[in-house]
Amino acid sequence: MRDTENHSTFVILPDSGIKELQHSAGHKNMLQLIHLRWLAVFGQISTIALVTLGFGIHLPILPMLYVLAGLIAFNIGSHLRWHEEVRVSNRELLLALLVDVATLTAQLYLSGGTGNPFAFLFLLQVILSAVLLEAWSTWLIVALSTACLMGLSRFSLPLKLPPDSVNSLFSLYRDGMLICFLLNAALLVFFLTRINSNLKERDAQLADLQKRAAEEEHIVKMGLLASGAAHELGTPLATLSVILGDWRRMPQFAQDAELTEELTEMQRQLQRCKRIVSSILLSAGEARGESSVKTTINTFLNDLAEDFRATRILQEFEYRNSNPHDIPVVFDVALKQMICNVLDNALEASPHWLAFDVQRQEEVLTLLVTDRGPGFQPHILDKLGQPYQSTKGRAGSGLGLFFVVNVVRKLGGTVSARNRPEGGAAVEVTLPISALKL
Template structure:
């Protein structure tokens, strides 16, 4: 499932990148329209070079019309394939070839702007399409040399910059270099952004696979732990009725604490099996958001050595929901990390922000190290220095992400850390008629 999801997301990333690159070509084409119009005007009226200006302006109008249609078509994001980019570049080559044919052919100093199209093709297209474009531009160059009428310019290269031909070549080189730097930089940025997104998707798939493997391992371990925990519970119950323990209040108190911890272990095992779809007689319970949070906090406080704990539930308008063991365990993991970092005090605040439930857990501990914040939510990123450390936050991030939420962490200015969990209400609540009416 993770691989299939990443494949679909990767296709979406490629579509976005292709659309951005098509928009870059549209921008470049508008620059070409304006640049060609200025060049024609300067050559015809400034240098008094005889040009078929009506035909050239007609080609320019066709290029502008094509760009208007392209702008309208690609205004909203759509799938842009390599073939469509090739067709767009091919139209640019055709329009440029027509202009060169009307203005001197191979003797036109701007003929080297073909290299701009070829370079863009090398960046945007597949190797096969790029070589096809190379063959087409070379053929166009050769055809212009054979069939186009030479431009009436004195090829006095010895005149240096005073030569009109050398001046045209200089403008062509400057224009070619500037456009290549601008648009190759932009397109390269689009491709780097795509690669970064794909790398993130691959990392996400690896993390989701890791979560699946951990779930299978936890489910198997829960099965194995069920029998010894039941045996311990029976033995402790027998000990509690024995005279030596009943006669010693301290031993009896320790025995009661042991029974409570064994019961907590059994509850954890049941929660693991419930999350794996293998509940031992329990079923999901219909509740509300406020009741779910209140019960979660009450159970957590009763089973942890909490010294000072602040709880503020500001979720105003209560909504029905089904108690979700994964969400419950996620919040408990964050609370466990907070109380371990700050045994003296921690706080949980719940509120509604728009269409989301926001749970904020704060503590007064040492806070997160900068390198931990940079790798927040990655497995085994922990300052606890023990095997398996960091898995609590890793699981919390993945559970939240699975239902469309997020987990964000930062350090408090006065000391300590804050972990903010945002869960979309649409993913955890339901309309009452969905249960009772269907």
């Protein structure tokens, strides 16, 4: 089935732990708090100016400016610290919110205590803590905010209102309440939306990690199954090799040229099976670096192409290596099997024509395999790299691209598949040169 519009890419992400994702989300949330604090500084300066100049209310300007200076200094320090450091824990977020609560308490103490309508800004701190912090930390913020409000209800500097504003005191309080509500609502909508976006991104990455862990567990099980099967196949393959050797010496076979040719081909295919079994055992028992071979890019790929041409029944196989600069690298059995897996899948879909192109752009090696077969079906492209996604209708099929994707993932590369406009399919594997260099 051809579909020239479909294109699927499996982008490989670097391996990372759940704690790293949590720290990353915490870092983004810390940056949001820093931005919010700058808005708080601007809002406090504007409010002090408005109340003093617009309403004629006398405030202790100098102490309030000292509090603002401390908040600005803390925010500058936070910006410098978290610009370099990206690991933010729950305790560090808690400390940042505690500084905000302390600053708000100090400003309210200097401006009327709980009689100041802006006392409701404590709710903003409580809601932010509920979103950002662990449960025990949130309850700590709630307890401290409550204690601060109770303290402000008993101890605070009274506001010095102008003589002619006594009758309009309720109106001033009502206007302050309205401004406080609008400020709370705007800040909550704006910042909670951005914080929730960070949390959703973290959850999506955690889900991807869980999926990857399940896939790797599946690979381990398949590796154990493959190594066990390889051990079991060793004895019958050795027996067949002995039998074929005996047949070649029998007169009825030696005198028949056609039978001799067929025996030669059987022995060649049997040797190939033994090499495959040996490769499976080597891959299962040795890690990369221990089963690796020092070579060069062009030498490895040229030998691989020649070996593929010699061991498969091919009508037309086009191999083009456009790598201009050959460099020393390390290749292992798993990587060779991965490339051959892509080629074998293409050969099965297109036995009449197959192309293998190699290109290198700076520090990226690109391997492109194209064929003239029926192409990928849309549901295969949508689930590229997932196990048992195949149109072959055989039990256990659909593992080829699954293994390809997981081998490439270990090297930090990408695998993409698409249907060609002129017919057939193309699978592209990109590998960073840094993962292959000596």
